[in-house]
Amino acid sequence: MGTRNLDRRTILKAAGASAATLGLAATTGCGGGSGSGNGTVTIRYSWWGAEERAKKINQSIALFEQKYPKIKVKTDFQTYDSFWEKFQTQAAGGNPPDVFQNAVTFLRKYDKRGILLDLKPQVEAGNLSLDHFRAGVTKVGEVDGKQLGIPVGSNTxxxxxxxxxxxxxxxxxxxxxxxxxxxxxxxxxxxxxxxxxxxxxxxxxxxxxxxxxxxxxxxxxxxxxxxxxxxxxxxxxxxxxxxxxxxxxxxxxxxxxxxxxxxxxxxxxxxxxxxxxxxxxxxxxxxxxxxxxxxxxxxxxxxxYLASLMLSASARTSHPKEIAQFIDFMVHDPRVGTIMGYDRGILTSTEQFAAYKPADAVNKEIAQYEEDTAKAGVLGAITxxxxxxxxxxxxxxxxxxxxxxxxxxxxxxxxxxxxxxxxxxxx
Known part of the structure; x- marks a missing residue:
């Protein structure tokens, strides 16, 4: 969802073909991120999408690294099918990205294989906030009492x-x-x-x-x-x-x-x-x-109901705190909302939703549609x-x-x- 640059039919075929055979994550090996002698930590962030999304995300990361100079973000992006093929290989080898773009279709699948990090402990530690989100949207990332994804953009x-x-x-x-x-x-x-x-x-x-x-x-x-x-x-x-x-x-x-x-x-x-x-x-x-x-x-x-693109984290990461800080910044910082716009769906946090003012008629209508649908009282919980x-x-x-x-x-x-x-x- 939010992959507006790709034909949805192509997307769905790719989803079935490339992610269907993901095996159990390896039980050996170190976590995905790395550290250095001067206290700097590097985390890996992967997503799918086109060049335009990559430009916006890289601009957002530059702001994050200004605020957190001791955290460096190594990026990787692919088309949808290539992303899941690569992710499958990385996860099977016990070395998935520290943080990555995800969707509701994959939460239970990868949780079952022990690949996804429950972010609730980081919320409780104060490194990630679940406050200031549009009504009901964080529920999309919940599975069996665990918070396995933080929505960045919603759609219906x-x-x-x-x-x-x-x-x-x-x-x-x-x-x-x-x-x-x-x-x-x-x-x-x-x-x-x-x-x-x-x-x-x-x-x-x-x-x-x-x-x-x-x-x-x-x-x-x-x-x-x-x-x-x-x-x-x-x-x-x-x-x-x-x-x-x-x-x-x-x-x-x-x-x-x-x-x-x-x-x-x-x-x-x-x-x-x-x-x-x-x-x-x-x-x-x-x-x-x-x-x-x-x-x-x-x-x-x-x-x-509201569906969503979200950010998930690897259960094998060596840097859960830094990942939580990164996700928190990417979903709450108003400047990121202004940069990203509706590239991945309607912005989910109230700070970002308020910060981005679409100038074109199409995006204005999309925002109005979600507001009107919410006001109509017809939205239920996601299946x-x-x-x-x-x-x-x-x-x-x-x-x-x-x-x-x-x-x-x-x-x-x-x-x-x-x-x-x-x-x-x-x-």
Whole structure:
């Protein structure tokens, strides 16, 4: 989340392929950081993202090293898939980075392997503050009573629309609109503009999670799936039917449009994605894009929650205090907030959120969307992600995509997904 510079479909495939086989951390070897005779400590910090993120992070680190001259930060960044491939190798060798960018999908997986440091003792020692965060966001980094990550940027699932096409079709999204109303709107858009109304909602795991939550279930439980084969059969049958009816973009077209989104390519009028990804459409396309409310089952509850990119630490580090001071600085210092902006999502600490004032319309709308969603009282707690969730997320998109392209029947696709999910949980 927050990896706005990459195609999310590529991201999910990479997550499943590169992080799925991480072995147990080695039980020998020294911690990741190093010290020197003059009392200077060096910590290693790794993240994924594009060059622009690296520039901003390096500017932020320069400020940190001014405040803490005895702590030096050695940096490393990769694309998403390369990051997790390298991390896997480092962790298996007992030498992961001291501090690194992380996401909720990976918390239980790496905690299970003893790789993540519980940061609560550092909070209790006064080296890291969990105060002054926007409501509820620090809960994203909690697992079984441990604080395994500190959020740096939050986001929530949203509906991005092509405003020109919606206006041309006379469709006006509104808070609390139902799925029936949304699907009726897709048909109206197709009929009046000859553009499919949606680019392929049924392959997005996080959207299906919202739909399940609206109906008293969830995609995940603490240790498995929170839905059954009948539920998924209904979801995928419905989605495939709308592709055949022409109101959802043909998955073959979606594939051809990559790395562009079919929304920005003009082959769809709406797309469900994380709110802070909205910037990609303005960069890729030549229409006018904006955020609309998530459809509901009951006219009120959207199932939404805050997700987050976060900073985690290695359980093998030799410098837990210095890491805690570094994380504290990176999430609370107002100057860092001004530098980073919404590159990794909406800033999570109140100090940074107040310090950064977006000048462009897109980022202003993203911030307003999160504020409005919070005020609406629809945000719940994030659904737990058990170990194996990253592999399952990738499988959901891949199998759903194959289904859309006519490579399998719904019944076979559903069975395949449940078989792969079971294997991922046991890995």
């Amino acid at each position: 699932m949203s509906l991005v629309i092509d405003k020109k096409l919606f206006r041309k079709a006379g469709v006006e999204p509104r808070p609390g609109w139902t799925w029936d109303e949304y699907f009726k709107a897709l048909k109206t858009i197709r009929d009046k503009t000859r553009v499919p109304g949606d680019t392929g909602y049924f392959t997005i795991m996080y959207l299906y999670d919202l739909y399940l939550r609206q109906n008293g279930k969830a995609f995940f439980t603490d240790d498995g799936l929170g839905f059954d084969q009948a539920d998924l059969t209904e979801w995928w049958t419905d989605g495939l039917g709308r592709v055949r009816a022409g109101v959802v973009t043909d998955p073959k077209t979606v594939q051809q449009d990559k790395p562009k989104s079919s929304l920005s390519a003009g082959h769809g009028a709406s797309e469900f994605t994380w709110d802070n990804f909205t910037v990609r459409y303005s960069a890729e396309g030549d229409s006018e894009y904006g955020l609309a409310p998530i459809p509901t089952t009951d006219g009120k509850h959207t199932g939404q 737990p992600h058990p170990s194996g969730a990253d592999t399952i997320e990738a499988a959901f998109m891949r199998i759903g995509g194959d289904l859309g392209q006519g490579k399998s029947k719904v019944s076979d696709a559903v069975k395949q997904f449940f078989t792969e999910a079971e294997a991922a949980f046991q890995a």
